Amino acid sequence: EPEVTQTPSHQVTQMGQEVILRCVPISNHLYFYWYRQILGQKVEFLVSFYNNEISEKSEIFDDQFSVERPDGSNFTLKIRSTKLEDSAMYFCASSREGGSVFFGSGTQLSVL
Amino acid sequence: GESVGLHLPTLSVQEGDNSIINCAYSNSASDYFIWYKQESGKGPQFIIDIRSNMDKRQGQRVTVLLNKTVKHLSLQIAATQPGDSAVYFCAEFPKNTDKLIFGTGTRLQVFP
Numbered sequence: 112e113p114e115v116t117q118t119p120s121h122q123v124t125q126m127g128q129e130v131i132l133r134c135v136p137i138s139n140h141l142y143f144y145w146y147r148q149i150l151g152q153k154v155e156f157l158v159s160f161y162n163n164e165i166s167e168k169s170e171i172f173d174d175q176f177s178v179e180r181p182d183g184s185n186f187t188l189k190i191r192s193t194k195l196e197d198s199a200m201y202f203c204a205s206s207r208e209g210g211s212v213f214f215g216s217g218t219q220l221s222v223l
Numbered sequence: 224g225e226s227v228g229l230h231l232p233t234l235s236v237q238e239g240d241n242s243i244i245n246c247a248y249s250n251s252a253s254d255y256f257i258w259y260k261q262e263s264g265k266g267p268q269f270i271i272d273i274r275s276n277m278d279k280r281q282g283q284r285v286t287v288l289l290n291k292t293v294k295h296l297s298l299q300i301a302a303t304q305p306g307d308s309a310v311y312f313c314a315e316f317p318k319n320t321d322k323l324i325f326g327t328g329t330r331l332q333v334f335p
Contacts, residue, residue, distance in 0.1 A: 115266075142321065144321070144323070146323075152327075153312065153325045153326065153327045154267060154312065154325040155325070156322045156323060156324065159321035159322065161321065166321045167320060167321045167322050169322070202267070209255075211257060211269055211272050212269070212314075213269055214259075214266040214267045214268070214269075215266050216265055216266045217265070217266045
């Protein structure tokens with residue numbers, strides 16, 4: 112069964128450092144997303160990406176964040192200068208047009 | 224405003240009983256709804272979805288009911304098993320957005 116894969120599963124970084132979270136969406140999907148979940152809280156939308164551009168983003172997704180689809184299979188989230196409050200589980204997701212959204216298993220980001 | 228809320232933060236059921244998890248949503252423009260199961264340390268796992276032109280949809284051991292009049296969504300799990308223990312989220316897609324809005328989650332505990 113196809114699935115969204117994310118690497119790494121855990122990332123520890125120092126405050127102010129840049130991190131790149133990587134995702135391989137399901138191969139025939141066209142819509143890609145990043146969500147995050149702070150421990151014990153609900154899943155929050157960050158950004159959606161379609162046709163090689165951002166289609167929608169939340170208030171959380173400020174200038175410190177960027178997304179990229181560098182090739183035909185990968186989808187990345189970059190946080191330019193991490194803050195303590197960026198510590199969370201980051202989920203990548205993908206879907207077909209009008210279809211169900213499937214999530215990866217997440218990257219646990221810890222900013223020290 | 225936009226909000227998706229769950230009535231009960233924790234639901235405890237006996238193995239073999241049926242479970243009902245409820246969700247209230249406030250955005251009348253939402254036209255697509257998804258239930259997810261999240262186990263500890265994992266990403267949201269798609270369970271079942273329903274579009275606003277339907278009021279009931281059945282899967283394997285699960286049924287989703289949608290009542291648009293009162294903006295209420297429920298997930299019924301038949302013959303609940305220990306493996307069903309997890310946090311369950313409802314999520315809605317407001318029309319003409321790419322943003323899936325999650326509720327706060329209900330923890331389902333299954334005891335023997």
